Amino acid sequence: ARMFRLLGLHPGPDISAPAAASLAGVPLAEARAALRDLTRASLIIESAPGRYGFHDLLRAYAAEQAALREGRERREAIHRMLDHYLHTARRAHVVLYPGRQRVDLGRPRALVTPEGFAAKPFALAWLRAEYQVLLKIIDLAAREGFDDYVWRLTVVLWTFFDVCGHWHDGTRMHRTALEAARRCGDQFGQAHALRGLGTFEVMLGDYAQAHCCLAEAQELFRRLGDTHGLARTDLIMGQAFEFQGRHAEALAVVKEALRLSETAQDDPYMQLVRASALNGSAWYNAHLGELGQAREQCTQAIKLCQSIGYSPGEAGTWDTLGFVWQRLGDHAEATACFLRAVALEREMGSRFNLAMALAHLGDTHVSTGDLRAARQVWAEALTILADLHHPEAFEVRAKLESLNPVAL
Incomplete structure (x- = not known):
């Protein structure tokens, strides 16, 4: 009865057994027993394995019961x-x-x-x-x-x-x-x-x-x-400039983040900032034509990310390095880098970054004449970007439409 009443405080749509245990302030085994009893009595439903919810009228009743216990409890x-x-x-x-x-x-x-x-x-x-x-x-x-x-x-x-x-x-x-x-x-x-x-x-x-x-x-x-907070904000400001095509300004802001990371090298969090700043600098340098410097910064960033277990930074840097190799004309190296980026982005559920890595991979497939592979990865990228309502979807759709269907 107490569990039923307290579940009325939960906003829904459903609750797990561990969350119910914390809500009631009881051990997990006791919470599970109460949830089983409530389910057998048809007072709650197990909407998915291990997740419990109410029918609407019973939710309203449980909320009323919870409201009767206004105060400390x-x-x-x-x-x-x-x-x-x-x-x-x-x-x-x-x-x-x-x-x-x-x-x-x-x-x-x-x-x-x-x-x-x-x-x-x-x-x-x-x-x-x-x-x-x-x-x-x-x-x-x-x-x-x-x-x-x-x-x-x-x-x-x-x-x-x-x-x-x-x-x-x-x-x-x-x-x-x-x-x-x-x-x-x-x-x-x-x-x-x-x-x-x-x-x-x-x-x-x-x-x-x-x-x-x-x-x-x-x-x-x-x-x-807060140097860490400032440096991370600089990285996002750089991205804002990048999306507007202002790569030189983006590079200047990210260089400041890189400088801040060097002033606090004993701070493990700042090592992550440094890795992101190196990747950002590489990306903007690549767009500005500084491919040698970009490749060196990518190498530094990947080594740093791997040493500290920073998968998001590593994924983004593999994508950047693939872009650099693509600009340098080494499509085999570019493909290998993009595939590593794609694998890491999938692991972390990073939808936008995954879509962009797939889009870049498609560009490389076109450069090598593998139009079937390009269509496959661009189609997946377009599905993600369209779902996100991101403007990059228009560019990927145009690339797909440009492929010769006869050649496929």
Whole structure:
């Protein structure tokens, strides 16, 4: 009966047994037993293996029962639930995208047991399964006045929003996070929310708004003395310039991030920044015709990424190196690099980056005369980009249409 009532606090659409255990503040075995009993009594349904939900009328009834317990019990249960999702999301991101952010979360409350992940596929599966829940949890935290959780959980999810192409959701959530951070006067939270918001404005093509958000984030990080935060924001500012075709300006901004990374070489997080800055510099140098320098920077970045286990940076740099070899006319080397990038991007669920690596691979296939292979990888890239509503879809579609169907 207590589990049924407390489940009324959960925003849905469904809940896992570990999350229910943290919500109720009981051991996992006890939570599973209660969920089984509720399922047998047809008070909840097992919507998927290990995930439980309500029929609409029963959800409303459970919410009414939960509302009758206003006060300390209700507040503490919500607090435990928020802790569960916050700390589990952080653990998933540490496995998938190490070093992308380092917000201090403190320790979870007593009786909260965050989930752990032995490998990247499990972390990615959890984020995908809980995605709609996490959006609702952030909204619930905002309604209930847990502003610290609003911006922290949003910032923790920043990379997942980005690499999986959830840019519209990321924009909305980071606006909510910025409002929450401002309400509680947390400048650190504001800086992170502004950086995330700027990231998604870049991806959605609103460059003027992106520059405003990123410039404000830079100023806040500078004022806070957060070199890591400032350098990461510089990298995104470079991307904003890149998407506008302003490669020289992008290179200048990323050089500043590289300089900042060299001032804090004892900081392991800054090693990740350095790897990303080397890759960014290589990419912009390649577009500016400095292919020898670009190739050397890629080599440095890949070695650094492999030494610290930074798969996202390694994937992006293999793609850059493939582009460099392509420009140098060595299509065999280019193909090998793009295939390594594709394999790593698939592993991390990085949809946009995967699409771009596939698009580059298709260019190389065309250069070698393998039009069937080009059509195959461009078709996959187009499917992803069209689903993301990204303007790069038009270019890939044009390439596909340019292929001679008779030759295929």
